[in-house]
Amino acid sequence: MVQHQIVIVGSGLGGLLTAVFLAKEGYDVAVLEQNKQVGGCLQTFSFDKKVFDSAVHYIGALGEGEVLNRIFDYAGIMSRLKLKQLDADCFDQVLLEQEDRTFRLGQGTAGYKESLVAQFPEETVAITKYCDFLEKTAQAYPLYNLRLGDGAEKLPYEQLHLSAVLADTGASPLLQSVITGNSILYAGDRRFTSWAAHVLVSKSYIDSSWRCEGGASQISKYLWKELQVHGGTIYRHEKVNKLCYENGKITAAHCVSGNIFYANQFISNIHPKETLAIVQEEAAFKKVYRSRVNNARESIACLMVNIVLQPGKVAYKNYNVNWNNGDPLATIERLQESFPVNYSIYYTEDQANRGYAESVSILTYINAADFDTWAATFNNTIAPAVRSKAYERYKEARAGLLLDKIAERFPELIQFKKSVKIATPLTYRDYQGSGSGSLYGILKDVNHFAATTFSTKTRIPNLYLTGQNVNLHGVLGVAMTSIVTASEFLGMEYLLNKIR
Ligand SMILES: Cc1cc2nc3c(=O)[nH]c(=O)nc-3n(C[C@H](O)[C@H](O)[C@H](O)COP(=O)(O)OP(=O)(O)OC[C@H]3O[C@@H](n4cnc5c(N)ncnc54)[C@H](O)[C@@H]3O)c2cc1C
Structure with missing residues (x-):
């Protein structure tokens, strides 16, 4: 039997960052991870004496003053990361089956636009329209800019289809294909992908694009160290198979090992379907919530x-x-x-x-x-x-x-x-x-925006969610959601002031 103030299930980036934010403010935080290696998608592995990233191969917005740089700086890891910036005039090359030409996407707001104009000089008007709207949309997302904001700012953009916005710029089909040539970053699909998802992911890589030299697991390694500095603990080989629900609250996390972790507050960094499965009591969640989570399609x-x-x-x-x-x-x-x-x-x-x-x-x-x-x-x-x-x-x-x-x-x-x-x-x-x-976990469908994104709060007053399934995936998306989850404890204004 172990007692902590806050127990976090899962040591993905979302769990680790939330843990560090809370531990820095004096909370006694424990993270339970089923695997030996922490970090979830940040894990590396090796074969033939070479280290490979299991998932994360490049990260955006890590340049001085940019959003992820500031978040990682506040988390105490930025200066320790070994990073290599991708080429300024081409961070992503785009190839299309039917085209012999190669296309390039440049970094920086101006560099990106210049790269498109240089390759499509006859489409300068469409490129300008696209780039201006990209910037305007990014400005309307308060967390992308680490400022307090009103949810209403985002509303005009949230229901826009990526394909409709691109068509509206007047860009040729070829230019649209180049702009979305790296849409594997957000599993772009003309049926489901929102303009906002394209903006928040693409913009971060346009701001600046980086590889982690030696692997992305350095992020989880340093977050773990930082957590320890602030008194937090990670328990590995602890697969949670039950969140005990009593009198309207979660009281303990039961693990396959037989260990039981008690806490006042719980945060789940695992898939919401699995979270519901381990809170076994039917009455804990409304039927409609259970069916929304369980019927959500995967990316x-x-x-x-x-x-x-x-x-x-x-x-x-x-x-x-x-x-x-x-x-x-x-x-x-x-x-x-x-x-x-x-x-x-x-x-x-x-x-x-x-x-x-x-x-x-x-x-x-x-x-x-x-x-x-x-x-x-x-x-x-x-x-x-x-x-x-x-x-x-x-x-x-x-x-x-x-x-x-x-x-x-x-x-x-x-x-x-x-x-x-x-x-x-x-x-x-x-x-x-x-x-x-x-x-990228749950498929976020612009046609069913509210049904495919989730609040960090749940109906159970001491159970919160974090991680890629809540809102946006990716290192930046998950980091922004960690701010939202931690702000449930610390207050958004307070936390943003600290990060800024
Ligand atoms: C192939 C691939 C490539 C990607 N490339 C990039 C990229 O280049 N750049 C980028 O920014 N993003 C990339 N992403 C997305 C990004 O990696 C993820 O969105 C992000 O890392 C997810 O973090 P998370 O906190 O949601 O949790 P996860 O990384 O999913 O971690 C969840 C953790 O919970 C643990 N867990 C699960 N169940 C239990 C349980 N019952 N008890 C205890 N522990 C449990 C898991 O073992 C895991 O450690 C990629 C993803 C994939 C799959």
Whole structure:
């Protein structure tokens, strides 16, 4: 039996940042993590002596004075991170199946616009309209600007469809495809994606784009250290299987290990479906809330092919490559009849041989349902298992199709590949505890905005939510939600003043 003031379930970025914000203010905070490694999607792994990011390959808005820089600075980790800024004139390269030309997206508000104008000089009016509206929208989101605001400011933008806004700028279909060429960052889909999601994610990378040298797990490592400095604790190998509900409140977190953690307040950083599943009492939540959470669809899943390269053979690219088969906002729909429909390549520089890549990670969309045959199997570091030969054959066949496509434009990645490791939606599900293995958790649908975003408060007065499923995914989105969750305890004005 262990007693703390606040217990947080899950040590993803959302859980860790919220924990640090609260511990800094004197709260006695404990984080319960089912895995050995903390950080959820921030985890790294290694094979063939090279370190790979399991999910987070680049992060936006970490430049001096920018929103994530200020949040991480307040959390005490900014100065410790080892970061490398991507190329100023091209942080993301865009390739389209039907186009031989390559396109580039530049950093900085002015640099981004200049890069588009240089490539589409005849569309300067549309580009100006698009960039101005992007800036205006970002200004209307108080948290993006770390200021107190009125929810009403965002209202005019919240229900706008990304595809409708782009069409309204008068941009040609090709220019629209370039603007959304890196829409894997938010799983852009013309049917569901809001303009606001595009703005908040894209703008952060336009502000500035960074790789974590040595892996994104340094973020969780330093947040953990900072938490300890302020008296907080992380308990690993503690999978919570019950949040005990008594007299209208949560009283304790019960773990598979048999350990019980008591607290006055609880914060869940895990998928809301799992949160509801571990609060077993039907009466704890209204039926309508349970059905909203349980019926929420997941965002698209992914396949990641990680390749260790032969040393000194492949030039390092200080930008990411994003290829789409046609309109990037239609790729998820197209996945029903073809594969691959997109890919993004992330290069890691060889520290001992600068200028060369030691490895690449290649990410592509895949339907989670393709792996339903093996859904009952489980494999992670705590419970290692071999799924089946059929599973291995299937994932290798899918990776083979992806690598065939890669070979058309990047034959050197195939020619000089040394070893390969493939992650499927089941890998993400089992290693990161991310529900069905989706890329970004619950699918945020602009047509059902209120139904697919969640409040950090729940009906249970001492249970709060945080993490990517609440509102926006990604390092920045999750960091902003951590501010909202922590502000339930500290007050928004107080916390923002501190961060500023
Ligand atoms: C393939 C991929 C690529 C991505 N690339 C980027 C990128 O380049 N840049 C970017 O900004 N974002 C990226 N993202 C998104 C980003 O990583 C996530 O949105 C964010 O890290 C999610 O953080 P979170 O706090 O919501 O929780 P998660 O990272 O999902 O962590 C939840 C934690 O809870 C733990 N947990 C679950 N259930 C239990 C339980 N019952 N008991 C105890 N612990 C439990 C899990 O083990 C996990 O540690 C990517 C995501 C994926 C999947």
